[in-house]
Amino acid sequence: MLLQEFRNHIITNFPFLSGSKLLIACSGGLDSIVLVKLLDTLEIDFSVAHCNFKLRGKESDGDEKFIIKLAEKLHIPFFRIDFDTKKYAKEHKLSIQMAARDLRYDWFKKLATEHGFDYILTAHHADDNLETFLINLSRGTGIEGLTGIPEINEIFIRPLLPFSRTEILKFAKDNVLDWREDSSNSSIKYLRNNLRHEVVPNLKLVNPRFLSNFNTTIEYLKQSNEFIQGQISYLKKELFETSDKGYIKISICKLGEFGNPRTNLYFLLKDYGFKAWGDIEQIITAQSGKQVFSESHRLVKDRGYLLLTDIPEEISYREYSIPEEESMIMIPSGALKFKVVVGISDTNLNTVYVDKEKLKYPLIVRKWKEGDYFYPLGMKGKKKLSKYFKDEKLSLLAKERVWLLCSGKEIIWIINYRADNRYKISPQTKQILKITLI
Structure with missing residues (x-):
């Protein structure tokens, strides 16, 4: 009943x-x-x-x-x-x-x-x-x-x-x-x-028992799916490494240790909207920089890793203008703080000291583009940013996250990486400007 x-x-x-x-x-x-x-x-x-x-x-x-x-x-x-x-x-x-x-x-x-x-x-x-x-x-x-x-x-x-x-x-x-x-x-x-x-x-x-048998089959499929989901959760713990920049790194070598890389990648990536599984299988052996896109994410080959990240929003490529009187400005990677100081104290990748009188205002913060070059601090001559990034072994994702602080068309600082030699402090410097990313 x-x-x-x-x-x-x-x-x-x-x-x-x-x-x-x-x-x-x-x-x-x-x-x-x-x-x-x-x-x-x-x-x-x-x-x-x-x-x-x-x-x-x-x-x-x-x-x-x-x-x-x-x-x-x-x-x-x-x-x-x-x-x-x-x-x-x-x-x-x-x-x-x-x-x-x-x-x-x-x-x-x-x-x-x-x-x-x-x-x-x-x-x-x-x-x-x-x-x-x-x-x-x-x-x-x-x-x-x-x-x-x-x-x-x-x-x-x-x-x-x-x-x-x-x-x-x-x-x-x-x-x-x-x-x-x-x-x-x-x-x-x-x-x-x-x-x-x-x-x-x-x-x-x-088969008069078709519907009853179907219900039994559904239960078996659910149990199988639960087992698969458990395996995928285990694989994610073993293979997904979240970087401090927010993207996920997958070791290609470690992926190969589990066998069936195409199948494992399917289950690892399907929740991110990927459908071009043939391209994803090929990316494992492709050159660095190869990308595969879904509507919301992308997979990038970077040497021995696959990098999984959101598709960057176009707004991240805007420029920020900084007038001389500005002491702090927010940019996507943090806040730039400007302060005139009497001497050099702490030095790290987050801080540079420049000769303020050499600057042309307003300063500009922008993304890098092909053809950009600078004069690396401590070196003679200029260097293209593309060559600098290659020497520093920056991944495609890391390069996309780079911001430049500029005076006119000249680069003052590859923020968080390297300052430009043209704006360094010298014995003739009268005003030292401390710039910090916080």
Whole structure:
């Protein structure tokens, strides 16, 4: 009996629901109406929320009126909203189904925040899970896409997931429940409906225990995925080294010690949005400076390492003007402090002393560019910055983080690295300017 099995399922897997503030996403269809009935019978308090996507004219409005009457009958709080789904889909270049999904989940999260709901319950069941599996399988997916719909995903809970549509329908008929039929569900132009009406029935015909066996397979896949995630967590601890600049270093030599570098890189990097796995495999043997990009990150080859970093924002390449009267200015790498002093004291990479009378104001802080050169302090002659960086063995990421302090077109200081010989202190210096990066 569904009610008893559902009660045991809640007690065993979701004991925290009792006493929590719950919201049920209710379309008015069979599945959500059964979920409402089950929770009401178990005397678990909840509210209901209904989205009118304005896609089926009077039928959509009829669904809304049906839910309003149901909420009034059960004396439960009711939330509703109308969406211009077609407009949203067009503006965001989404399918109607994806637009409706985004709209409703965003609204559910907003309701949870505004009204303090602990969890939002949806009525997904075993047949929905099978359809999602087949959709992901047809599109090509990793193991995560084959583990089905999660029972718990942040604040969203699917307590009907172990139960079939057949069991849910029988419960509804046995309890003489009314529900709304969505006419669009009969159309096979949508992939999910096509699978529901054309593919899944044939699978069940071939093997009457197909859905039950599928549920067992899903559990095996989940266990396998948990094992893989444990291995990947271990690999990250062994291979990911976070630099003081915020990027991640991966030793290529150490990566090779674990075998299957392509597979390991896939699992290590997939959460960063990478998709060009052929390019990533090749980067291991590529020359230094080779890069592979995702929408949010990039992977850079630097000698014996792969460097994983965010894609730098364009704003980091702006210039900063420093008037003579300025004593401190903020730049992305810290704060530059300017102070006239009577002598030289502490010296380190964060501090330089220059002859103030040689400076042309306003000073400029900017990024380096190809063709830049300077006269390294303590050396004769000039040197291109590209050659200096190579000699210092700076990675591509390190070079991108370099800022220059300039007087006109001349470099005063490669900040945090080397000062320019032209602005050094001499016996003729009358004003010493101390510049510190803090």
